Amino acid sequence: MTIYFPSVENQVAYEGAQSKNPLAYKYYDADRVVGGKTMKEILRFSVCYWHTFKGTGIDPFGWGEYHRPWDRSQDPMQRAFHTLEAAFELFQKLGVPYYCFHDRDIAPEGATFKESCDNLEKVVARAKEMQTATGVKLLWGTANLFSNPRYTHGGASNPDAHIHAYGAAQVKHALDATYELGGENYVFWGGREGYDTWLNTNMKHEREQIARFFHMVIDYAKRIGFTGQFLIEPKPKEPTKHQYDFDSATVLDFLREFDLIDHFKLNIEANHATLAGHTFEHELTVCSDAGKLGSIDANRGDYLLGWDTDQFPNDLAEITRAMLVVLKQGGLGSGGLNFDAKVRRGSVDTEDILHAHIGGMDIFAHALLIAQQILDDGEWDAILKKRYASYQTGVGQEIMNGTATLESLEAWVLQQEEPVVTSGQQELIENLFNSYH
Numbered sequence: 001m002t003i004y005f006p007s008v009e010n011q012v013a014y015e016g017a018q019s020k021n022p023l024a025y026k027y028y029d030a031d032r033v034v035g036g037k038t039m040k041e042i043l044r045f046s047v048c049y050w051h052t053f054k055g056t057g058i059d060p061f062g063w064g065e066y067h068r069p070w071d072r073s074q075d076p077m078q079r080a081f082h083t084l085e086a087a088f089e090l091f092q093k094l095g096v097p098y099y100c101f102h103d104r105d106i107a108p109e110g111a112t113f114k115e116s117c118d119n120l121e122k123v124v125a126r127a128k129e130m131q132t133a134t135g136v137k138l139l140w141g142t143a144n145l146f147s148n149p150r151y152t153h154g155g156a157s158n159p160d161a162h163i164h165a166y167g168a169a170q171v172k173h174a175l176d177a178t179y180e181l182g183g184e185n186y187v188f189w190g191g192r193e194g195y196d197t198w199l200n201t202n203m204k205h206e207r208e209q210i211a212r213f214f215h216m217v218i219d220y221a222k223r224i225g226f227t228g229q230f231l232i233e234p235k236p237k238e239p240t241k242h243q244y245d246f247d248s249a250t251v252l253d254f255l256r257e258f259d260l261i262d263h264f265k266l267n268i269e270a271n272h273a274t275l276a277g278h279t280f281e282h283e284l285t286v287c288s289d290a291g292k293l294g295s296i297d298a299n300r301g302d303y304l305l306g307w308d309t310d311q312f313p314n315d316l317a318e319i320t321r322a323m324l325v326v327l328k329q330g331g332l333g334s335g336g337l338n339f340d341a342k343v344r345r346g347s348v349d350t351e352d353i354l355h356a357h358i359g360g361m362d363i364f365a366h367a368l369l370i371a372q373q374i375l376d377d378g379e380w381d382a383i384l385k386k387r388y389a390s391y392q393t394g395v396g397q398e399i400m401n402g403t404a405t406l407e408s409l410e411a412w413v414l415q416q417e418e419p420v421v422t423s424g425q426q427e428l429i430e431n432l433f434n435s436y437h
């Protein structure tokens with residue numbers, strides 16, 4: 001059997017923060033209990049198939065660069081099987097419990113729709129054996145309704161009903177595959193569900209088409225007994241200028257408008273949040289407050305670049321804030337932390353893939369420890385409680401329980417002196433956060 005990641009013999013080990021071994025975890029200690037659960041249970045790491053195994057390093061100015069050893073056969077099905085072997089080798093070496101894929105990542109598209117479906121079924125059968133043999137599970141599956149040129153004008157939102165139907169048929173099979181592999185979630189990222197010019201677009205029609213599409217999916221899932229969580233992944237732009245699923249608030253509104261809210265949660269990607277002009281923690285909080293934070297695509301953007309650079313996360317302060325949202329809502333449920341991230345074009349060695357994931361897992365593990373400390377310590381919580389304390393009693397309580405009226409508040413205000421502004425203590429809190437290690 002070919003060994004694809006020879007620099008790790010068995011499994012990446014936890015060696016502690018003092019270790020100088022680049023191929024060891026400094027913080028991720030799978031069985032360490034943090035706040036009552038193990039790191040493995042809380043973090044639920046997942047490796048993504050597309051960037052890690054199918055990424056070639058291609059960019060608009062240069063073709064593929066990596067020539068991965070699992071991607072060299074002339075026969076596309078052989079490539080798919082070799083990739084599966086490489087993938088499961090990496091999952092096990094990293095000790096991650098989950099992976100994610102698009103249908104077209106794991107199996108090649110055939111000459112006809114039927115052939116594509118057959119290819120998928122064959123690879124899924126093999127993947128199922130490998131899952132059983134290794135215990136690695138599928139976090140989520142999804143369908144690629146954006147790479148093939150047929151989807152140039154969209155998948156579910158396509159102005160041509162034939163292509164909408166094609167997309168529906170493709171999702172049917174991707175859902176079958178996810179179900180067959182025990183996938184715990186199913187994701188919709190609206191690849192080309194958006195538009196480039198208002199001049200040729202009937203937005204109302206397209207949004208209604210998408211809603212109809214989702215209703216068909218829900219009905220079908222019910223018929224086959226798929227009980228995984230459906231997730232929508234917002235992104236504001238790229239590939240189209242106006243993506244319909246701009247950000248969390250937009251998606252939640254869409255779900256409510258079309259009576260879909262009970263069937264979906266959201267999958268929040270850090271880089272998509274920043275592209276929408278929000279922070280990662282803002283998007284997580286919008287979802288969490290609505291009871292809709294289902295899963296996370298863990299990555300980061302570059303603050304100087306306006307596109308989805310999909311870099312591996314490495315900002316401890318940002319990830320700590322993200323973990324605070326996750327811990328406060330009691331974990332991610334059936335979701336997880338999926339590294340929707342790619343090594344840079346210049347990182348041409350397969351070993352770079354190991355460093356990338358090890359670093360990403362360690363940042364989250366480290367952030368988890370700090371976030372738990374912040375919660376246990378209680379100081380941050382006390383500052384926040386104090387800031388809103390005036391809503392606990394008197395007029396504040398009346399506002400919150402709905403007994404206040406504009407008249408009653410006017411009468412109260414007339415009896416008071418001018419209100420005094422109290423400090424928001426931003427610098428104090430920033431220093432407090434920096435005091436945890």
Ligand code: XLS
Binds near residue numbers: 187188233
């Ligand atoms: C692209 C998205 C995509 C989804 C899965 O920007 O992040 O990778 O996660 O379709």
Ligand code: NI
Binds near residue numbers: 189233269340
């Ligand atoms: Ni993503």
Ligand code: NI
Binds near residue numbers: 269271272308310
């Ligand atoms: Ni992305």
